[in-house]
Amino acid sequence: MAAGRVVAERPETGFGPKRLDFKTKLLTAVVVLANVLGNFSLSWGMKHQAAKLADSPLAYIQTIFSPWVLLGTTLLILWFLARMTLLSWADLSYVLPVTSIGYVFTAFLGKYFFAEQITWQRWLGTLAIMLGMILVGLTTPNTTAEVREHGR
Amino acid sequence: MKWIMVGIIVGSTVLADLLQSFEMKRNVVAVDDLRPGRIGRLLRGLAQRGPLILAVCFMAISFFAFMKLLSIADLSFAVPVTAASVVLETVLARLLLKEKVNPLRWAGAFCVACGVALLAV
Numbered sequence: 001m002a003a004g005r006v007v008a009e010r011p012e013t014g015f016g017p018k019r020l021d022f023k024t025k026l027l028t029a030v031v032v033l034a035n036v037l038g039n040f041s042l043s044w045g046m047k048h049q050a051a052k053l054a055d056s057p058l059a060y061i062q063t064i065f066s067p068w069v070l071l072g073t074t075l076l077i078l079w080f081l082a083r084m085t086l087l088s089w090a091d092l093s094y095v096l097p098v099t100s101i102g103y104v105f106t107a108f109l110g111k112y113f114f115a116e117q118i119t120w121q122r123w124l125g126t127l128a129i130m131l132g133m134i135l136v137g138l139t140t141p142n143t144t145a146e147v148r149e150h151g152r
Numbered sequence: 153m154k155w156i157m158v159g160i161i162v163g164s165t166v167l168a169d170l171l172q173s174f175e176m177k178r179n180v181v182a183v184d185d186l187r188p189g190r191i192g193r194l195l196r197g198l199a200q201r202g203p204l205i206l207a208v209c210f211m212a213i214s215f216f217a218f219m220k221l222l223s224i225a226d227l228s229f230a231v232p233v234t235a236a237s238v239v240l241e242t243v244l245a246r247l248l249l250k251e252k253v254n255p256l257r258w259a260g261a262f263c264v265a266c267g268v269a270l271l272a273v
Binding site for chain 2: 085
């Protein structure tokens with residue numbers, strides 16, 4: 001049970017192997033949602049402020065403090081912090097593919113809120129990302145703690 | 153010019169992620185640190201870590217280079233660049249961060265890279 005020993009070696013996280021796995025997946029969901037909703041809020045805010053931006057440089061400052069852009073910025077700060085925490089619990093080679101599901105959610109948001117077209121290539125891409133996410137999700141999130149253990 | 157921007161984006165994204173991962177693996181964040189009352193202390197601690205500051209600088213370079221690329225190339229060309237960094241970062245995570253990338257994870261990373269490229273078509 002190498003994986004159990006590896007996780008147990010990290011008592012500073014404050015929870016055991018099963019809870020660590022659950023928390024890692026929960027934080028992955030937070031990372032994905034914060035990124036998708038943050039980008040959506042920014043995009044929504046910028047689309048509605050586009051006309052004003054052409055008027056004056058002061059409009060840029062007003063745009064930053066508009067509700068949607070402010071919400072988007074806050075969510076992206078949350079995304080950045082959550083992603084850094086996730087990188088302290090899981091491998092980079094695990095985090096990157098698993099959080100790529102965000103591309104799929106972004107495509108759906110684009111279709112329903114911005115009336116963007118989803119071609120068959122995009123559906124195929126969505127399937128490939130989901131397959132990739134499932135494959136990586138089957139692997140152990142953190143493989144480097146064991147390396148450090150042997151290195152001691 | 154287009155390919156120079158692509159190189160800058162991929163290079164800086166890869167460096168930013170590797171630095172973040174390297175530093176955060178050395179300093180594991182505890183669950184208690186994520187409580188509202190302790191977030192400020194966590195942020196102050198993170199702001200003092202050199203590799204993380206460097207990572208943020210590389211993220212900024214990547215962001216501005218991406219903006220520049222969007223002004224001279226199509227979005228359908230610019231977005232697949234992100235997918236290229238997933239594969240490159242998986243290779244470097246194996247070589248530099250000593251992560252154990254098994255065949256399942258390689259296959260997953262490749263599927264994701266293909267998927268992101270298809271989304272951008």
